[in-house]
Amino acid sequence: MATLLLTLMAVGQSSAVRAQGGPSASTGSTLFQNVRVFDGKSGSLSAPSYVLVKGNTIERISAAPIAADPGVTILAGGGRTLMPGLIDAHWHAMLIRVTPAQSFGDVGYVNLVAAAEATDTLMRGFTTVRDVGGPVFGLKAAIDEGIVSGPRIYPSGAVITVTSGHGDFRQLSDLPRTIGGMLHRMEVVGGAMVADSPDEVRVRTREQLMQGASQIKLTAGGGVSSPFSPIDVSTFTEAELRAAVEAAENWGTYVAAHAFTPAAIQRSIAAGVKCIEHGMLMDEETAKLMADKGIWLSMQPLPEDLKLGFPVGSVQRAKAEEVWPGIAKTYELAKKYKIKTAWGTDVLFSAALARQQGAILASLSRWYTPAEALVMATSTNAELLALSGKRNPYPGKLGVVEQGALADLLLVDGNPLDNISLIADPGKNFLVIMKDGRVYKNTLPK
Ligand SMILES: [Zn+2]
Helix, strand or coil, rough: CCHHHHHHHHHHHHHHHHHCCCCCCCCEEEEEEEECCCCCCCCCCCCEEEEEEECCCEEEEECCCCCCCCCEEEEHHHCEEEECEEEEEEECHCCCCCCCHHHHHHHHHHHHHHHHHHHHHHHHHHHEEEEEECCCCHHHHHCCCCCCCCCCECCCCEEEEEECCCCCCCCCCHHHCCCCCCCHHHHHHCCEECCCCCHHHHHHHHHHHHHHCCCCCCCEEEECCCCCCCCEECCHHHHHHHHHHHHHHCCCCCCCECCCCHHHHHHHHHCCCCCCCCCCCHHHHHHHHHHHHCCCECCCCCCCCHCCCCCCCCHHHHHHHCCCHHHHHHHHHHCCCCCCCCEEECCCHHCCCCCCHHHHHHHHHHHCCHHHHHHHHHHHHHHHHHHHHCCCCCCCCCCCCCCCCCEEEECCCCCCCCCCCHHHHHHHHEEEEEEEEEEEEEEECC
């Protein structure tokens, strides 16, 4: 009995550690000397400065030299730029290097492949991702525990969808489904959950929260890549959407909804959804509504290559041809109405595109100045992350270089506010990558 009790306590403790984001590996101190700081908010660099990191936090920033105590690691910046680690607000860590079929296959393989990609993601300077769909809880725990290196992950867990909705990757031969009956393989692995009533939505939402979801992701309308969801359809009813919103808000967090059309966006907002993913077919009226209500738009400047990846003549390609022109239009609406706009990539099933993560951010220069784009991918994205309230797995300030903020930092060889294309080649231009106070890369000349 005593043994059983002890075992139960041990299990309880390890899940408590996971919920707090795990132990920090960083106990030492690092001093960046002679760096020009882009703080994640302002459009210009600071005067030459000194930045002291202690543990996982930025302890002090000063224009005057800071004396280094014994044992402090000194990094001579040589006048280079120190900036916050990048944040991708729409990422699928489990679905980058696998094929769709593999993603429902061997769970061990999928996790190992995702771990390798997570390390590369961090090495591209992305110190945080908001994961909007995929069975990512194990990978997150392994990263937080220091078993593999990777970015901080804000997990949503499984995408919640209706029968036939975006994210329902079943085939016609899988029908019909009996409510309460056997789960499909995509549900067993935790990739997507089908829910067709407010009660089912509540169950699936609470299951993600139980596993540690920092926000809930559901699909309110059709999508490009899924086989049976026309782009024009609205999927969940308002009552179903509200069931997810209530469950999430009772848990202190929020719902993000995949939606392209005005109808799907407006219904989501009416149900209490706080963040619209994509939104690329929105109209003026919907843009104004989002601005008035302070709803977040999580947008992606999807590269042309992604569209061309869908075979000519396929249903997916036809849907992509409809959505892509909406990218430019939606960025223009977002600027016109000053919608709170987050930036992400939504790379799926392509290691090659993932390598373009920084280049996709740099492509925002079609609509924004380099400073505006970099502010979006740092402090603005961090504001969206903070919507997860008490479910925030990494309490503390992200996306900024300021005293007291978490020490996620990049030392850039050059000034990205002058030349944003520097971030497209992180292997060459990011000389130091620090996450949570720990240096993961240092190629400064010795
Ligand atoms: Zn996505």
